[in-house]
Amino acid sequence: MRLEQLEYLAAVVQHGSLRRASEHLHISQPALSEAVGKLERELGLKLLDRHRSGARINRSGRELLDHMTAVLESVDRLRAAAGDQNGVARTVRVGTVNTGTSSVVAPAVLAFQTGRLSTTVEVVDLQHRQVLDGVVEGTLDLGLVNLLGGDEVQPDLDSTVLVRGRPVVVLPSGHRLAAHDSVSVADLRDEHFVAMRSGYVMHRFAQRLFGDRPPATTYRADGAAMGKLLVADGLGLTVLPDYSVALDPLCRAGLVTCRPVTGDRTTVSLVLLQRRGQRAPVSVSELRGALVARAAAYRSGGATEREMHTESARTGS
Numbered sequence: 001m002r003l004e005q006l007e008y009l010a011a012v013v014q015h016g017s018l019r020r021a022s023e024h025l026h027i028s029q030p031a032l033s034e035a036v037g038k039l040e041r042e043l044g045l046k047l048l049d050r051h052r053s054g055a056r057i058n059r060s061g062r063e064l065l066d067h068m069t070a071v072l073e074s075v076d077r078l079r080a081a082a083g084d085q086n087g088v089a090r091t092v093r094v095g096t097v098n099t100g101t102s103s104v105v106a107p108a109v110l111a112f113q114t115g116r117l118s119t120t121v122e123v124v125d126l127q128h129r130q131v132l133d134g135v136v137e138g139t140l141d142l143g144l145v146n147l148l149g150g151d152e153v154q155p156d157l158d159s160t161v162l163v164r165g166r167p168v169v170v171l172p173s174g175h176r177l178a179a180h181d182s183v184s185v186a187d188l189r190d191e192h193f194v195a196m197r198s199g200y201v202m203h204r205f206a207q208r209l210f211g212d213r214p215p216a217t218t219y220r221a222d223g224a225a226m227g228k229l230l231v232a233d234g235l236g237l238t239v240l241p242d243y244s245v246a247l248d249p250l251c252r253a254g255l256v257t258c259r260p261v262t263g264d265r266t267t268v269s270l271v272l273l274q275r276r277g278q279r280a281p282v283s284v285s286e287l288r289g290a291l292v293a294r295a296a297a298y299r300s301g302g303a304t305e306r307e308m309h310t311e312s313a314r315t316g317s
Contacts, residue, residue, distance in 0.1 A: 008039075072279060093141050127199035
């Protein structure tokens with residue numbers, strides 16, 4: 001029995017067919033089928049039911065799968081420990097729509113990388129659909145997206161809600177509307193507006209908010225970071241989730257602030273995505289744990305942090 005046979009079987013279970021598993025592993029389908037067949041002969045059990053529609057793990061395979069997964073996870077931990085000692089670099093790729101960066105993502109990555117000098121976290125700024133596709137296809141280890149109430153995640157993805165918040169109006173700290181406790185849709189229509197491009201959830205929210213009467217002057221931005229920069233430069237106002245503004249450097253510096261939308265009760269969530277059934281490397285699992293832990297810390301203290309930085313932006317202190 002060889003380790004690669006266990007890895008091949010795990011790939012077939014994960015991807016649902018010999019063909020898709022062979023494409024992911026970059027080996028031929030006959031070679032993959034033969035390797036799994038040898039494992040079955042060594043164990044004296046059929047592990048897969050093979051059909052034209054694909055290969056599915058059978059009852060015998062399911063009973064042994066937990067043991068196989070434990071072996072592979074132990075090997076991952078061994079490789080991780082060896083990598084830390086010999087300086088071999090490993091990369092974890094996270095796709096994001098640039099949401100919750102300062103409140104959740106950056107603190108989580110910092111906590112994760114403490115003591116892990118040989119692990120690189122690559123944060124890739126993408127649109128919503130690109131994040132979903134990347135996680136499904138395996139080019140991304142984890143994904144972070146915004147979802148509005150009622151939105152659903154496709155069935156081949158596992159989702160974890162990290163933070164729930166509300167859309168807020170982001171405006172320069174010296175703007176006349178910053179003196180208000182909230183900003184009405186009518187007031188927002190009268191301002192130059194920085195909208196997210198089509199493909200971002202907040203683009204869809206803005207369409208709902210304004211209906212058939214959008215602001216007369218609208219600029220387009222790719223993601224929250226660019227939107228906040230354009231607001232800070234005085235081009236207009238935008239609407240983002242509150243967790244994408246809280247603790248942001250522009251807010252801490254007093255360049256931008258945020259106010260609720262008058263009468264709006266929309267919920268928007270920061271959601272962590274991972275491919276369903278994925279046997280994730282230890283580094284991916286640990287980064288996921290760091291994101292979940294940081295989100296819990298933000299939820300417990302986030303309201304206080306938001307109020308503190310909003311007040312700081314209001315007063316310029």
